[in-house]
Amino acid sequence: MNALRAGRRTGDRIFFATLTCFGIGYILLILGMLLADASFTTPAALRAALDKPEIRHAFGLSFITATITAILSIWFAVPIGYLMARRNFPGKALVDAVFDIPIVLPPMVIGLSLLILFQTDMGQHMERWSTELFGVGITYEVPSIVLAQFAVSCAFAVRTLRVTFEQMDPRCEAVACTLGCSSRQAFWHVVLPAAWKGVLSAGLLALARALGEFGPVLVFSGATRMKTEVLPSTVFLELSVGDLEAAVAVSLLLVTAAVGCLVLGRLLGLRVGR
Amino acid sequence: MSLQLERCHSAVGSFHLGPMDLHLPQGAYGVLMGRTGSGKTTLLEVIAGLLPLTSGRLTIGGQACNHLRPADRGIGYLPQDGALFDTMSVREHLDFAPRFQGWAADRRRERVDELAQRLALTDLLERKPPGLSGGERQRVALGRALAARPKLLLLDEPLSALDEQMHTELCQYLASVHQEQGVTILHVTHNPAEAERLATHHLRLENGRVLPIS
Numbered sequence: 001m002n003a004l005r006a007g008r009r010t011g012d013r014i015f016f017a018t019l020t021c022f023g024i025g026y027i028l029l030i031l032g033m034l035l036a037d038a039s040f041t042t043p044a045a046l047r048a049a050l051d052k053p054e055i056r057h058a059f060g061l062s063f064i065t066a067t068i069t070a071i072l073s074i075w076f077a078v079p080i081g082y083l084m085a086r087r088n089f090p091g092k093a094l095v096d097a098v099f100d101i102p103i104v105l106p107p108m109v110i111g112l113s114l115l116i117l118f119q120t121d122m123g124q125h126m127e128r129w130s131t132e133l134f135g136v137g138i139t140y141e142v143p144s145i146v147l148a149q150f151a152v153s154c155a156f157a158v159r160t161l162r163v164t165f166e167q168m169d170p171r172c173e174a175v176a177c178t179l180g181c182s183s184r185q186a187f188w189h190v191v192l193p194a195a196w197k198g199v200l201s202a203g204l205l206a207l208a209r210a211l212g213e214f215g216p217v218l219v220f221s222g223a224t225r226m227k228t229e230v231l232p233s234t235v236f237l238e239l240s241v242g243d244l245e246a247a248v249a250v251s252l253l254l255v256t257a258a259v260g261c262l263v264l265g266r267l268l269g270l271r272v273g274r
Numbered sequence: 275m276s277l278q279l280e281r282c283h284s285a286v287g288s289f290h291l292g293p294m295d296l297h298l299p300q301g302a303y304g305v306l307m308g309r310t311g312s313g314k315t316t317l318l319e320v321i322a323g324l325l326p327l328t329s330g331r332l333t334i335g336g337q338a339c340n341h342l343r344p345a346d347r348g349i350g351y352l353p354q355d356g357a358l359f360d361t362m363s364v365r366e367h368l369d370f371a372p373r374f375q376g377w378a379a380d381r382r383r384e385r386v387d388e389l390a391q392r393l394a395l396t397d398l399l400e401r402k403p404p405g406l407s408g409g410e411r412q413r414v415a416l417g418r419a420l421a422a423r424p425k426l427l428l429l430d431e432p433l434s435a436l437d438e439q440m441h442t443e444l445c446q447y448l449a450s451v452h453q454e455q456g457v458t459i460l461h462v463t464h465n466p467a468e469a470e471r472l473a474t475h476h477l478r479l480e481n482g483r484v485l486p487i488s
Binding site: 174178185 | 319322323324343344345347349350351353357358359360361362370371374375418419421422
């Protein structure tokens, strides 16, 4: 009996030690990449890279477009997430799968698909409409960066918000409705205030995704210096001209921004990316 | 308002309720008992309009309600665990129904103060549900259901999380609300003493049917 217990205890230890080994292995890979980046460059090289006007432009453009993308993603993801969490309708599983397509598609394919979409009659019409209204087209212009980032980021925001709404007790809205609220009022006054953490998590996740988006932006917007170059494009451009130090410096900027989003989320008690 | 169910059926997944017949005249205090899982909560949700009827006829105050939205039924509903709104203060809870039913600001303020006093919530008005005890939460939920002076009150175990003294006080309060306002009440409980004290109509839910208890 004692031998059996000792055997179980040893088996448990080996089991959890194996799990820990997998965890440590992956953590070492992640930290190793970050440390390698950090050790490759010096503060002076970082400053020199950041002093380049084209990198400053890419930095500003990245943050502006990613912020617009995050706001747009929340704008769309809140109603979609709520609808998917609360309503059952024929073909819901199919619609759900469609919302996940941008997550599983190769990034380049998303960019190419957008490029083709804007070559169709409808796309050309939108190009003309955008030019008339804002004085700027879409493809290979700044709006295309937002659109490319949005195509991917919104899917992550939808997923986060759907889980948020699913975890909320639907009876609160139901009770609000018995007390005189319409569904719209129950949503605005009861559901949305209670979901603020999920909304903020989705926004931070969308921002982090948008900042790092490269494939769709490269194909749909190009990487024209001082025009449609965002930070991930800068890494690519600097690598292609052999300036490894500048590429690493910009990579570190992107790492800092992404980690900043995660840390901010955790500090606010959010579940960013979880 | 009277409450009448005629040959009503409802279903939630594989759980079927019915055929249910129930008549509570205007001003009646019906207490519904039954085993756990017999469908008492489902019945209240059907009457509140939160679950659809698959067949039969439901009338509240003589008005057919089968397709009436919950907000238009003129009811107050207190669900089993209160279902309070965590982001709202006690004051906002008590003000909720009058606000969305278009009461004037002065009248709303008076009603909140009156309810807070009757339910011993005056010192808790600015607190939010996560900072309340079980009994306090139950009183807030009761106050929220009563606030707009509904003509039909649906109470799902409203006194279950209270200490003995508060239980006695709220029993008295419910009896006085019933007498003073002439409101029709359907109250679900497992407590026979509570039923004995409050009910004018004793009911039992068994095998999906509502049976009167003599």
